Amino acid sequence: xxxxxxxxxxxxxxxxxxxxxxxxxxxxxxxxxxxxxxxxxxxxxxxxxxxxxxxxxxxxxxxxxxxxxxxxxxxxxxxxxxxxxxxxxxxxxxxxxxxxxxxxxxxxxxxxxxxxxxxxxxxxxxxxxxxxxxxxx
Amino acid sequence: xxxxxxxxxxxxxxxxxxxxxxxxxxxxxxxxxxxxxxxxxxxxxxxxxxxxxxxxxxxxxxxxxxxxxxxxxxxxxxxxxxxxxxxxxxxxxxxxxxxxxxxxxxxxxxxxxxxxxxxxxxxxxxxxxxxxxxxxxxxxxxxxxxxxxxxxxxxxxxxxxxxxxxxxxxxxxxxxxxxxxxxxxxxxxxxxxxxxxxxxxxxxxxxxxxxxxxxxxxxxxxxxxxxxxxxxxxxxxxxxxxxxxxxxxxxxxxxxxxxxxxxxxxxxxxxxx
Numbered sequence: 001x002x003x004x005x006x007x008x009x010x011x012x013x014x015x016x017x018x019x020x021x022x023x024x025x026x027x028x029x030x031x032x033x034x035x036x037x038x039x040x041x042x043x044x045x046x047x048x049x050x051x052x053x054x055x056x057x058x059x060x061x062x063x064x065x066x067x068x069x070x071x072x073x074x075x076x077x078x079x080x081x082x083x084x085x086x087x088x089x090x091x092x093x094x095x096x097x098x099x100x101x102x103x104x105x106x107x108x109x110x111x112x113x114x115x116x117x118x119x120x121x122x123x124x125x126x127x128x129x130x131x132x133x134x135x136x137x
Numbered sequence: 138x139x140x141x142x143x144x145x146x147x148x149x150x151x152x153x154x155x156x157x158x159x160x161x162x163x164x165x166x167x168x169x170x171x172x173x174x175x176x177x178x179x180x181x182x183x184x185x186x187x188x189x190x191x192x193x194x195x196x197x198x199x200x201x202x203x204x205x206x207x208x209x210x211x212x213x214x215x216x217x218x219x220x221x222x223x224x225x226x227x228x229x230x231x232x233x234x235x236x237x238x239x240x241x242x243x244x245x246x247x248x249x250x251x252x253x254x255x256x257x258x259x260x261x262x263x264x265x266x267x268x269x270x271x272x273x274x275x276x277x278x279x280x281x282x283x284x285x286x287x288x289x290x291x292x293x294x295x296x297x298x299x300x301x302x303x304x305x306x307x308x309x310x311x312x313x314x315x316x317x318x319x320x321x322x323x324x325x326x327x328x329x330x331x332x333x334x335x336x337x338x339x340x341x342x343x344x345x346x347x348x349x350x351x352x353x354x355x356x357x358x359x360x361x362x363x364x365x366x367x368x369x370x371x372x373x374x375x376x377x378x379x380x381x382x383x384x385x386x387x388x389x390x391x392x393x394x395x396x397x398x399x400x401x402x403x404x405x406x407x408x409x410x
Contacts, residue, residue, distance in 0.1 A: 035150065036150040036153035036154050037150050037153040038265070038267065039148070039150075039264060039267050040153075042263065042264060042267075046263055048138075051138075074138060084140075084144055089144065103239060104239065105239065107146075107147055107148065108145035109145070109146075111147055112146035112149055113145075114144065114145070
């Protein structure tokens with residue numbers, strides 16, 4: 001979790017290979033981390049940066065165990081049983097309550113809801129992706 | 138956490154690359170965004186605040202809306218005038234308005250202007266000026282009447298009177314000459330009206346009619362939409378076109394068929410068994 005967070009906040013425009021490139025799944029053949037638009041970067045990184053900042057502040061004030069426990073809880077609550085497929089939506093009730101997102105309405109709640117997207121998705125491929133997410137060496 | 142974020146929607150930036158390629162290869166130009174050239178202003182008077190705005194929306198050099206509404210509601214007694222890109226001002230005020238309503242329901246207290254201000258400024262700073270919305274936020278709460286200006290990059294000012302938009306200099310000239318502390322309602326409305334008119338006549342980006350919003354500490358909010366209509370069309374074509382009978386040749390007269398039908402009124406009570 002620590003390294004994933006560091007990668008999110010250190011996203012630079014220098015195209016360095018950070019994880020093994022899975023060409024067959026993602027169809028990306030070159031390492032190109034640049035976003036199409038500066039606002040895309042803002043959308044992706046802002047919430048993550050704010051959350052990390054809060055964790056660091058809690059660590060300095062209360063001790064390193066507090067963010068550790070919170071991250072542990074969040075990891076447990078981020079697990080989902082339902083597949084992420086148009087028509088079905090994974091439910092994150094516990095995580096939303098913990099993060100306070102159940103009391104807010106954001107762009108992500110009503111724009112481009114993946115539950116209603118019109119892409120054809122092969123359930124078997126999606127199941128494989130969720131069971132074996134990363135390419136191992 | 139990443140799994141959760143991926144399961145939500147949001148903006149899709151897929152077309153940005155295509156736009157860049159189109160601009161480079163074919164020299165295609167992006168359509169101009171609808172801006173509100175604008176004169177907006179707000180003033181604090183004895184019992185609250187008065188907000189004013191013009192009603193012209195432009196798309197480049199063309200006036201696309203002669204009577205648009207620039208005074209948006211954030212909550213019952215907190216309203217916001219917006220200058221800049223129309224979509225940005227409307228959506229950012231709508232978003233903050235919905236957040237304020239949720240906040241009011243969660244806390245059970247009357248919303249404060251400073252809360253709306255903080256949320257607006259944090260949201261605009263987060264987007265680093267890409268959300269081009271210059272706002273005059275005004276409202277009354279338990280602390281009294283307030284006027285704030287919010288700039289597109291996220292800075293704010295608290296002032297007794299404020300103007301924003303392309304006609305802000307013309308309106309500010311009127312305010313600077315005529316402002317006094319503790320104006321009464323009629324004087325405040327008059328001053329705002331003159332300031333907006335100064336913007337309408339002297340700035341190309343502003344025009345149309347004058348809209349005024351009066352927010353009183355004790356009374357209900359008063360929206361004086363089109364308080365002054367300054368740009369009415371004097372010559373109009375008279376109503377519907379009237380063509381005399383016989384202008385078009387008739388193929389057949391079907392009058393006979395329908396005359397043989399009779400229409401009866403039926404009592405429409407349903408019978409239940």
